[in-house]
Amino acid sequence: MFSSPAISTWITVGNGCPIRYQINGSDEMEFACGSGSTQSFGLTMHSEALRQFLIVGTEALRKMDALHAEQLTPQSQGVRA
Numbered sequence: 001m002f003s004s005p006a007i008s009t010w011i012t013v014g015n016g017c018p019i020r021y022q023i024n025g026s027d028e029m030e031f032a033c034g035s036g037s038t039q040s041f042g043l044t045m046h047s048e049a050l051r052q053f054l055i056v057g058t059e060a061l062r063k064m065d066a067l068h069a070e071q072l073t074p075q076s077q078g079v080r081a
Contacts, residue, residue, distance in 0.1 A: 011041055 013019070013033050020032045027047050034040035045053065 013041075 011033075017033055018035050021029055022032070023029050024044070028044060029047075029050060030042055030044040032040055032042050
């Protein structure tokens, strides 16, 4: 059954931010990003939501990698061989 998120907010997790996970039984897990109790963010996901997150995240990462590779090509930097 679909239900909306319990809260709506945006955060940025930067490069190098510590990310941990904990399994909470067979159908739920949580991510913890950051360190310390006042500088961390938690996210709990059920198994099917995690599967969908990984599918969408993998697609986004592939597109980001392709854009990065495109930016490194000589043509994209205005250099002619």
